[in-house]
Amino acid sequence: MNQDFMQAAIKLSREKSWQGDGGPFGAVIVKDGKIIARGWNQVLRKNDPTCHAEMVAIRAASRKLKDYRLTGCAIYASCEPCPMCLSALYWAGVEHIYFAATRKDAAKLGFADDFLYQELQCEPEKRTLPIEQMMRPEAVEVFNQWEKLENKVIY
Amino acid sequence: MNQDFMQAAIKLSREKSWQGDGGPFGAVIVKDGKIIARGWNQVLRKNDPTCHAEMVAIRAASRKLKDYRLTGCAIYASCEPCPMCLSALYWAGVEHIYFAATRKDAAKLGFADDFLYQELQCEPEKRTLPIEQMMRPEAVEVFNQWEKLENKVIY
Numbered sequence: 001m002n003q004d005f006m007q008a009a010i011k012l013s014r015e016k017s018w019q020g021d022g023g024p025f026g027a028v029i030v031k032d033g034k035i036i037a038r039g040w041n042q043v044l045r046k047n048d049p050t051c052h053a054e055m056v057a058i059r060a061a062s063r064k065l066k067d068y069r070l071t072g073c074a075i076y077a078s079c080e081p082c083p084m085c086l087s088a089l090y091w092a093g094v095e096h097i098y099f100a101a102t103r104k105d106a107a108k109l110g111f112a113d114d115f116l117y118q119e120l121q122c123e124p125e126k127r128t129l130p131i132e133q134m135m136r137p138e139a140v141e142v143f144n145q146w147e148k149l150e151n152k153v154i155y
Numbered sequence: 156m157n158q159d160f161m162q163a164a165i166k167l168s169r170e171k172s173w174q175g176d177g178g179p180f181g182a183v184i185v186k187d188g189k190i191i192a193r194g195w196n197q198v199l200r201k202n203d204p205t206c207h208a209e210m211v212a213i214r215a216a217s218r219k220l221k222d223y224r225l226t227g228c229a230i231y232a233s234c235e236p237c238p239m240c241l242s243a244l245y246w247a248g249v250e251h252i253y254f255a256a257t258r259k260d261a262a263k264l265g266f267a268d269d270f271l272y273q274e275l276q277c278e279p280e281k282r283t284l285p286i287e288q289m290m291r292p293e294a295v296e297v298f299n300q301w302e303k304l305e306n307k308v309i310y
Binding site for chain 1 (some may be wrong): 157162168173177178181203205209221224234237238240241243244247249251253255256257260264265266267271275287288290297300301304306307308310
């Protein structure tokens, strides 16, 4: 069963990248033993750097379930999720990740997944992407006011 | 000038969260001294766990520039980007990040940003979200075939 789901993800990785949608990455999301959403890399097709296979699958599953929490769901991804996709899977509350190829396999093709994991482990001042803080008090004041709202929702 | 951009991001964080779209987070993307895209958290409004302020802004900027690379762009975010958003900013090629509140400030409200940074620094087997490998050879075979395509694009 698991193998059928991963096979579906790998099939997407092959077919969609061959037609030029993006890199060779596919994913399916499974709930109660059924595939409820499919995703494949569409960075090129949609000119959208966030359209990794897992992200597309998460968004499709959320639309289907009408819920931003994918409770009871597992994802089968043809490659180890990059830090963007891994974090999105946490935010979505996906409960199990299965993957096939690794970040190192993706790096051999020229993709930055492995590099990104290294960057995120650096202290901010040692990263290659400069990051700078400013105006914290103004933003924290909004947080403080928001915290007092009665109808606020934390996700 | 910088302060005006951050003020715009903070304004979005206040106004949009008050109307119930999502958490109190806003962001703007700037190119050549002008705001080209705005984003705010819409996780609740859109039932989409990926709709953080920075992600919404990146996607809007990509649509505007018709490019998945946001060359020459900076982002002003009312809060330090979570690992999902930070990684997306790398994938997009954004060149400078400015932020106001910190991941710790967000944690005080109950958001998982700080926790997520900790999870990503763990070895996979020590994370709270189980992750498991299977069928690597089948996926790597697709990578190997893809690598031989003449028209492949690596981003």
